Amino acid sequence: MKLISALYLCLLLLGLQVQGQQQVQQVPGPEEQSQADHENLPHVKLAPSNADFAFKLYKQIRDESGNRNIFFSPLSISTAFAMLTLGARSNTLRELQKGLGFNLTQMEEQQIHEGFQRILQLLNDPHREDQLNMGNALFIDNQVELLQNFLDRVTNFYYAEPVSSNFQNLPQAIKEINTYVETKTHGKIVDLVKSLDSETVMILINYIFFRGFWERPFDSLITKDDDFFLDAKNSVKVKMMHQNDDFKVHRDEKLSCWVVEMPYKGNVTALFVLPDKDTMKQVEDALLKETVSNWLRALEEREIYLDLPKFSISGSYDVKSLFKKMGVTEVFSDQADLSGVAKVLLKVSKAIHKATVDVRENGTEAAAVTMLGIQFLSAPLTPPPRITFNSPFLMMIIDKTTDGLLFLGKIVNPTAKED
Template sequence: MKSALFLCLLLLGFQVQGQHRSNLNDEQQEQEIPQSPEDHSQPEGENLAHVKIAPSNADFAFRFYKQVREEAGNKNIFFSPLSISTAFAMLSLGARSNTLSQLHKGLAFNLTEMEEKDIHEGFQCVLQLLNNPHREVQLNMGNALFIDDRLKLLQKFLDDVTNFYYSEAISSNFQNSPEAIKQINKYIETKTQGKIVDLLKSLDSNAVMVLVNYILFKGYWEKPFNNLVTRDDDFLLDAKNSVKVKMMHQNKVFNIHRDEKLSCWVVEIPYKGNATSLFVLPDEGTMKQVEDALLKETVSNWMQSLEKRKIYLYLPKFSISGCYDVKSLFKKMGVTEVFSDQADLSGVAEKTLLKVSRAIHKATVDVSENGTEAAAVTMIELVPLTAEFPPPPHIRFNRPFLMMIIDKTTHGILFMGKIVNPAAKED
C-alpha cells in the first residue's frame, strides 16, 4: 500500500562575523507543539491569526515560483513555499533595521497592513493547526536550531523562537565538523522518516548555527485510483519527444474548471481530511501564459469556479524532487543584506555578529494510486447505461502540468510544482 508522500526541508547556515563567542550554557529541551483542535465553532474571520498571513504567504509562493522557473529551464519544479517562509520569518525575530525590512518585503509582508507580532502569531497558529494529531492527513512541521557551544543566544530570541515557532534548541560542537554534520543529518533523517538522507555534506569553517525547518505530508486520495487499471502511456515532453509513464485512470465526478481565458483545465483532487490538491493542465503551447498568470487572485478564482462534473481523468504516477539554493534566489528577489557583511542579526546572539552563509531547500513528492490493496478488497461498481450529454471530457495529464497542495484549515499552499517529465530521475 503506497501513500502520497510530500517531504520538504529548509536548512539555513549561519556564520560568525565578529570575534567574540561564548558558551551556550543550558541544554534546551525539545518543544512540544500544543495540540490545537480544529475548532469549527470559531467563525472564520480576520481575527484568526493564520488568516492574516495567508495572503502574504500565497504572494510569496508565486513570486518564488517565478524566480525558480527562471533558473529551472525545462526541469521539474517542486518546493514548499510554507517551509521557506516559516524559516525566514523565524529568523526575522533576530533581524533589525534594513535586514529586517528586506526580509519582510521578500516574504511579501506589508507592515502597513499588519503588525510584526501578527506575522509570528500567524505562523504559531499555522504550526498548531498543521501538527494537530487528529487530522486525517498526516502533517508534521517543525523547526530546530543547532547552536555551537561557543555561541550564546539572546534569551529574548530563544524565548520567541520557542514560543512562536516551537523550535528545538540543540547544542552542537561545530569545531568537530564531521560529528556536527552527522548530528544534523541524523535529525533530518529522523524527522523526514528516512526520506531525506545526508542532505548536509559540509559545514562552513566559520559556522556557528544551523536552522532547520522540515515539513512532512502524507495524504490519501478521497477517491483512490485502482492500480489494476494503471497502464503504460506516453507523456509528451514537447512536440517531438515523449517518455513512457505509468498512467493512472479514473472515470468519476470531480470538481473541475475550464479557464478559457488562460486555456487550461483545473482539476481538484481532494485528500481524506482537510487538504486538497489542484492539478492544472495548460493546453499545448500555453504553459508560459498560465505560469505568468499565477497569482493568489487567479487560484482563488479557480477555487471559486470549480464545478462538479464527471470526467475521464488520466494522471501519471511520479516521484520527483527539487533542491534549491535559496540564498541565490532570494538575492534575485531583493533579499541581499542578510547574506552579506552588512547583515543586522543583532537580535540573535550576544556579542556576535552573524550573517546567513547558506540556505538550502529540498522537497520530494511521490504521487501514486494511494492506499488500495487489490488482494484484500474486490469491488464491483455498476453504473446505469445512460447517454450522457454533454459527454464527460477526457482530461489527460500527458503533457507538462502544474500542481499545488493546499491546506484548507490554514488556507496555505503547502507545496507547489511543475511536472515537465514524470520519468526524470530524482536529484
C-alpha cells in the same frame, strides 16, 4: 460545497443603515460576526502574504530552472526566514519582511509570528485525518550564546527545538543534522547537508512532511504504460493511472487550461493544472493568489475521465541565490544585522531547500526541508471530458485549515530524477 478559502476572500465591509433621521450602525448577525472574527485571525490575515511569496518565488525558480521539474514547499521557506526575522534588525529586517511579502500596514510584527504559531498548531494537530507534521530546530554551537529574548520568542512562536552542537567537529555536526532531518521526514530526505563552512556556528532547520490518501483512490489494476509528451517531438513512457468519476473541475478558457481538484481524506487538497499545448508560460505568468482564488470559486463537480501519471520527483534549491535576485541581500552579507540573535556578529552563509513528492494510486507523500547556515562575519461538453495529464502540468498541495500552500510544483518529466 465549493471550496472558497479565506486565503482568497476579501473582508466584507459592514455598511451603515439609515433609519428615519438617524444613522445607526448595522449590527452584524452571528454569521457575519463569525466570518469577520475568522478574517481577523492572524493566520488567516497572513495567508495572502504567504501566497504572494509562493508564486513570486515559483517564478524566480522557473526562470532559473529552464525546462526542468520544479517542486518545493513555499511554507517551509517562509517559516524558516520568518524565524530569522525575530533576530534581524534595521535594513536587514526590512529586506526580509519585504522579500517574504509581509504587509506591515495590515499586520503588526507580533501578529505575523502569531500567525505562524497558529499554522504550526493546526498543521500538527494529532486529530487530523491526514498525516502532516511541521517543525523547526536550531543547532547551536556551544561557543555561541543566543540572546534570551530571541530564544524565548523562537521557541514560543515557532516551537523551535534548540540542539547543542559542536561545530568544531564538522563531520559529527553534519551527521547529527542529517539524522534529524531524515527522521523528521520519515526517510524522504537524506543527506541534506553535504558540507558546512568552518565558520558555521548555527543551523536553522524547518521541515514539513505530508502523507495523504485520496478520497477517491485510483485502481492500481488499471494503471498501464502510456506516453507522456515532453514537447511536440519527444515523449517518455509513464505509468498512467485512470479514473472515471465525479471531480471538481474548471475549464479556464482565458488561460487555456484545465483545473482538477483531487482532495485527500482530511483537510488537504491537491490542484492539478493542465495547460493546453504551448500555453504553460501563459498559465505560469498568471499564477497569483487571485488566479487560484478564481479557480477555486469556479470549480464545479462533474463526471470526467481522468488520466494522471504516477510520479516521484524532487528538487534542490539554493535559496540564498534566489533571495538575492528577489532583493534580499543584506542578511547574507557582512552588513547583516542579526544583533537580536546573539551578542556576536552573525550572517547567513548558506540557505538551501530540498523537497520531494511521490504521487501514486492511493495518495501522496511529500516532504521538504529548509536549512539556513549562520556563521560569524568575516466549458461543459455533453459526454464526460477526458482530462489526460500527459504533458507538462502544475501541482499544488493546499491545507484548507490554514489556507497554506504546502507544496508547489511543475512536472515537466515524471520520469526525470533530481539533477
